[in-house]
Amino acid sequence: SVRSYLNLIIKPTTMLTTTTPKIILDPVSPGETAHYKFNITNNGTKPLTLQASASCGCTTPTLPKSTILPFEMLEGTGTYRAGRFADSGARIKKAIYITPSEGERLTLDLYTVIK
Numbered sequence: 001s002v003r004s005y006l007n008l009i010i011k012p013t014t015m016l017t018t019t020t021p022k023i024i025l026d027p028v029s030p031g032e033t034a035h036y037k038f039n040i041t042n043n044g045t046k047p048l049t050l051q052a053s054a055s056c057g058c059t060t061p062t063l064p065k066s067t068i069l070p071f072e073m074l075e076g077t078g079t080y081r082a083g084r085f086a087d088s089g090a091r092i093k094k095a096i097y098i099t100p101s102e103g104e105r106l107t108l109d110l111y112t113v114i115k
Contacts, residue, residue: 014103
């Protein structure tokens with residue numbers, strides 16, 4: 001029917017994307033805090049409520065607001081704090097998670113090396 005066809009065409013979608021899937025920080029010293037930025041775009045047709053988290057307590061992502069409108073881009077910021085006793089030359093990889101109220105979670109990877 002026409003109605004089911006229109007529902008298929010205009011069905012709301014949810015999809016988060018980023019142009020910063022890999023965040024590469026300059027090398028950091030043990031105990032040092034590094035700052036980073038990332039972006040999130042809602043390419044869907046519905047507003048979404050977002051929650052930012054990370055794989056470790058040493059990484060803290062923050063979004064400027066919790067709701068993102070369709071086709072809106074938000075710039076997030078965050079910090080990574082290297083452990084005080086981190087080994088020199090250690091390669092660090094942390095995950096940043098952006099979880100929407102609907103749809104799939106977006107994962108960004110953060111990389112650095114300990115000086």
